[in-house]
Structures are given as structure tokens and as C-alpha cells.
Amino acid sequence: MSKYETVIGLEIHVQLSTKSKAFTSDDIIFGSEPNTQTGAVSLAHPGTLPKVNSTQIDYAIRLGIAIGSKINRKNYFDRKNYSYPDLPKGYQITQDKEPICIGGEVPIFVNGEWKTIGIHHIHMEEDAGKSIHDQDPNHTLVDLNRAGTPLLEIVTDPDLRSADEVEALMSGMRQLVRYLKISDGNMQEGSLRCDVNISIRPFGQDEFGNRCEVKNLNSMKFARKAIKFEVNRQIELVETGGVVEQQTLNFDPVSGRTSTLRTKENANDYRYFPDPDLPPIVVWEEMIAIQNDKIPMLPWNAYEIFKSKYFLSSDNSLQLISDRATCEFAIGLLDFCKTPKLVANLIIQKLKPLVIEKEISFEEFPISNNQLIEFLSLIESGKVSTSVAYERLFPILLNNPTQRVEALAQKEGIIQNSDSGELEQMIDEIIAQFPDKVKAYRNGKKGLLGFFMGQLMRSSKGKADPKIANKIMLEKLS
Numbered sequence: 001m002s003k004y005e006t007v008i009g010l011e012i013h014v015q016l017s018t019k020s021k022a023f024t025s026d027d028i029i030f031g032s033e034p035n036t037q038t039g040a041v042s043l044a045h046p047g048t049l050p051k052v053n054s055t056q057i058d059y060a061i062r063l064g065i066a067i068g069s070k071i072n073r074k075n076y077f078d079r080k081n082y083s084y085p086d087l088p089k090g091y092q093i094t095q096d097k098e099p100i101c102i103g104g105e106v107p108i109f110v111n112g113e114w115k116t117i118g119i120h121h122i123h124m125e126e127d128a129g130k131s132i133h134d135q136d137p138n139h140t141l142v143d144l145n146r147a148g149t150p151l152l153e154i155v156t157d158p159d160l161r162s163a164d165e166v167e168a169l170m171s172g173m174r175q176l177v178r179y180l181k182i183s184d185g186n187m188q189e190g191s192l193r194c195d196v197n198i199s200i201r202p203f204g205q206d207e208f209g210n211r212c213e214v215k216n217l218n219s220m221k222f223a224r225k226a227i228k229f230e231v232n233r234q235i236e237l238v239e240t241g242g243v244v245e246q247q248t249l250n251f252d253p254v255s256g257r258t259s260t261l262r263t264k265e266n267a268n269d270y271r272y273f274p275d276p277d278l279p280p281i282v283v284w285e286e287m288i289a290i291q292n293d294k295i296p297m298l299p300w301n302a303y304e305i306f307k308s309k310y311f312l313s314s315d316n317s318l319q320l321i322s323d324r325a326t327c328e329f330a331i332g333l334l335d336f337c338k339t340p341k342l343v344a345n346l347i348i349q350k351l352k353p354l355v356i357e358k359e360i361s362f363e364e365f366p367i368s369n370n371q372l373i374e375f376l377s378l379i380e381s382g383k384v385s386t387s388v389a390y391e392r393l394f395p396i397l398l399n400n401p402t403q404r405v406e407a408l409a410q411k412e413g414i415i416q417n418s419d420s421g422e423l424e425q426m427i428d429e430i431i432a433q434f435p436d437k438v439k440a441y442r443n444g445k446k447g448l449l450g451f452f453m454g455q456l457m458r459s460s461k462g463k464a465d466p467k468i469a470n471k472i473m474l475e476k477l478s
């Protein structure tokens with residue numbers, strides 16, 4: 001065990017799924033031809049002026065409410081000045097002194113339990129374009145399609161202690177922004193990325209060590225590698241008498257190493273100041289109320305309900321909260337069934353794979369909730385065994401989605417015989433038919449029970465309820 005504790009804080013960038021950019025009406029469609037979504041404002045032509053896309057404000061408020069932030073009733077945009085080819089204006093519009101959301105917490109699920117990560121603030125900003133260094137040997141190319149795309153930056157407190165926790169937070173954020181319908185949360189397409197601030201300190205020490213910030217990690221695999229490399233580098237440095245200096249680092253996915261981008265001494269001076277082209281944002285009570293109404297049951301609350309109200313396992317609860325549609329579907333079904341575990345199994349093993357395979361939503365699912373409830377009650381009452389229900393009844397139901405489930409089961413002849421009078425008669429016949437075997441059983445060859453049950457299944461054509469049949473068989477044989 002290392003004697004050093006890892007301390008991590010994230011700056012998470014979420015690309016919002018608005019139709020147009022943050023301050024102009026250019027479209028945002030991922031994968032478009034380079035420089036086809038770049039009007040005069042995105043290109044920073046002289047005389048152009050930004051105009052706020054109000055949807056980004058609504059989305060920021062929605063996320064803030066969901067994680068318990070204080071909504072900053074009067075916030076404003078600042079200019080962050082720096083010079084780079086993918087930044088035509090020479091400054092990025094962001095929020096510095098007065099961000100839109102302050103504080104909050106996000107629960108993450110890690111190592112079998114929930115842990116709360118503090119949120120420092122959330123601010124709005126625009127994305128830069130993209131510099132492309134690998135397509136021309138002599139030039140850097142630039143694609144400005146992404147320039148001006150609205151982002152939220154979620155800045156956490158330094159509450160994370162491992163790469164596992166970072167991964168749990170990133171997948172939790174992806175899940176949350178999808179529940180809230182404010183972003184597609186796609187890491188591969190760059191809709192979700194993070195800067196990782198890393199420091200180490202001896203276990204037991206309250207004071208934090210100096211942190212290094214690794215920029216722009218767009219996959220969990222790279223984030224993990226960068227954290228591992230950086231933690232080892234810092235420990236080695238401290239162990240050999242060195243001091244970790246605060247700096248900004250690049251991560252090279254090929255070598256798996258971090259390298260210095262800038263040190264504290266030559267840190268950029270961004271000369272922040274309020275953007276004079278944009279009025280302050282005043283958030284009215286009504287704007288908050290409207291967003292509040294759009295917040296669904298959140299994954300961590302649903303998890304709690306699945307576990308404590310319906311006594312589902314932790315694994316099942318996690319599977320049911322994996323996305324909003326599944327979660328809401330489960331909530332809608334659970335109250336109508338006596339055995340929650342059956343509902344969980346049906347959704348996890350049957351319905352969800354089908355929905356994915358057919359590329360449909362739960363609302364489009366051909367079998368209605370009422371039919372699913374009837375289907376489950378046939379299993380619950382023992383009228384149809386679980387395996388027969390799944391393997392035979394379910395496919396029939398899929399092909400006849402408007403017919404009554406019990407009628408279909410009857411027609412198919414798979415209703416189990418639990419009428420004990422009829423069963424007793426069949427068992428009596430079997431016992432009379434095989435006197436030698438009965439004798440052997442009574443003399444201790446208990447393994448013959450399987451033989452008798454097999455005979456019974458044959459005479460009942462598989463419809464005998466195994467539980468009841470077993471009980472009667474044992475009584476008759478003893």
C-alpha cells in the first residue's frame with residue numbers, strides 16, 4: 001500500500017444539445033463538413049454581435065436544480081482573452097466571477113456504495129474551434145464548426161480519491177445529462193470531456209499538495225492512464241526529495257505520459273472582464289419553476305426506491321436506473337405486481353434487450369403495460385412456469401400483442417395443472433403402474449423421485465405445477 005493518498009478534482013465540460021450555437025444561429029451537427037456551420041458571428045467578422053441562446057441558460061438551471069446548486073439570480077458573461085488559431089475573436093465568452101450555479105453535490109456509485117462529490121460551481125461558456133495538425137505536413141488546418149457551441153463547465157471540489165471514483169463520476173454525469181435531456185453525453189464525440197487536477201498527500205495529512213492539471217481528456221481509458229502516470233510521477237518526485245510544482249499538463253495517448261504545457265510562472269494571463277456586448281442574465285423565479293418541472297426522478301433517488309421500497313438487489317437497481325426510459329418504465333410497472341423481482345427480471349432480461357435490438361423506445365413497445373402485468377401474474381400464480389412463460393408465451397404475445405394473455409396461454413395449452421385432485425389421481429396411477437420402483441424408493445433409493453416426477457410430467461403433458469406435484473408425490477410415496 002502506498003503511503004500517499006490521491007486527491008482529484010475535475011473540470012467537466014458538457015456540450016449542450018441545443019439546435020444552434022451559444023450566441024448565434026449557426027447549426028451544431030456533429031460530423032458536418034469542416035467550416036460549414038460557421039456564420040459571420042462564429043467567424044468574428046467586425047461589427048458582428050453575440051445574442052444569447054436562452055436554451056443554454058435553461059439547461060444550466062435544470063442541471064443546477066438537479067444537483068442542488070444555488071441558482072445565481074444575477075450572473076453575467078466574461079471575456080477570457082487569449083490568442084489561438086481556433087479562436088477567431090481572440091477571446092472566449094465564459095463566466096468567471098459570477099457563474100450561473102453555485103455549490104451542489106453529485107452522488108456517485110463506487111465500490112458498492114454511494115459517495116457524495118461536492119460541486120464548486122457550474123458556469124456557461126462557448127467552445128473553441130478545432131486545430132488539426134495531422135492532415136498537412138506544413139500547415140495547421142482549422143475547423144470552426146465547433147466554435148461557439150454552448151458548454152457547461154462543472155467544477156468539482158477536490159473530493160475524488162481514485163481513478164475508479166473519476167470513472168464513476170464521469171459515467172454518472174453522462175447518465176445525469178441524459179436523464180435531464182440537456183446533452184447526449186457522448187464521450188467519443190467530445191460532448192463530455194474533462195480536465196483532471198491531481199495531487200498527492202501523505203495519508204492523514206489535512207493540507208492538500210500542489211496540483212497538476214491534465215487538460216482535455218476525452219475518454220476514460222486516457223483519464224485512467226493519465227492519473228496513473230501522474231500519481232506515480234508525483235510520488236517519485238516527492239520520495240526523492242523533490243517538490244511538485246503546480247502546472248498544466250498535456251497527456252500523450254501514444255506514450256501514456258504527461259508533459260508540461262505551462263508552469264505557474266508562465267501561466268496565461270487571461271485578462272478576464274465582463275463582456276460589454278452581453279447584458280447580465282437575470283434569472284426569474286418563473287424560469288426556475290419551469291425547469292424544476294422538467295426534472296424527472298433522478299437516478300440516485302430511483303435507486304433508493306428500488307432497493308428500499310421494492311427490495312431489489314443493488315445490481316438490479318443499478319440496471320434499472322441505467323437510463324431514464326428504463327427507470328420510468330420500471331417505476332410504472334412495479335406498483336402493479338406483487339413480486340418486484342419478477343418485474344426486474346422481465347425488464348432486464350427480456351424487454352430491454354428487445355428495445356435495444358429493435359431500436360425502439362419503451363413507449364413504442366408492442367405489448368402494453370396491462371398485458372405485461374397479466375403476463376407476470378400468470379407466473380406469480382404458478383399458472384405458467386417461468387421458463388415456459390419466457391420461452392413460449394412471450395414470443396406468442398409479441399406476435400399477438402392485442403390479445404388477452406391468459407387466453408393465449410390457454411390456447412397454447414401451457415396453463416399448468418395445479419388442480420390437486422386431478423394431480424393426485426395421476427400420481428396414484430403412476431404408483432400403481434410401477435410397484436417395484438415404489439418399493440425400491442421406500443427402501444432408500446430416493447433418487448427415483450426424479451423418475452416418478454418425469455412420469456407425471458409425461459402424463460400431464462408438462463402442465464403439472466412442479467411445486468405442488470412434488471409435494472403430493474412425496475406424500476404418496478412415503
Ligand code: ADP
Nearest residue numbers: 007008009010156157158197198199208209211
Ligand atoms: P482555478 O482553476 O481557478 O485555480 P481551483 O484551484 O479552485 O480553480 O480548482 C480547479 C480544480 O482543481 C477544481 O476541480 C478543484 O477541485 C481542483 N483542485 C484544487 N486543488 C486541488 C488539489 N490540491 N488537488 C487536486 N485537485 C485540486
Ligand code: MG
Nearest residue numbers: 011155195213
Ligand atoms: Mg481552472
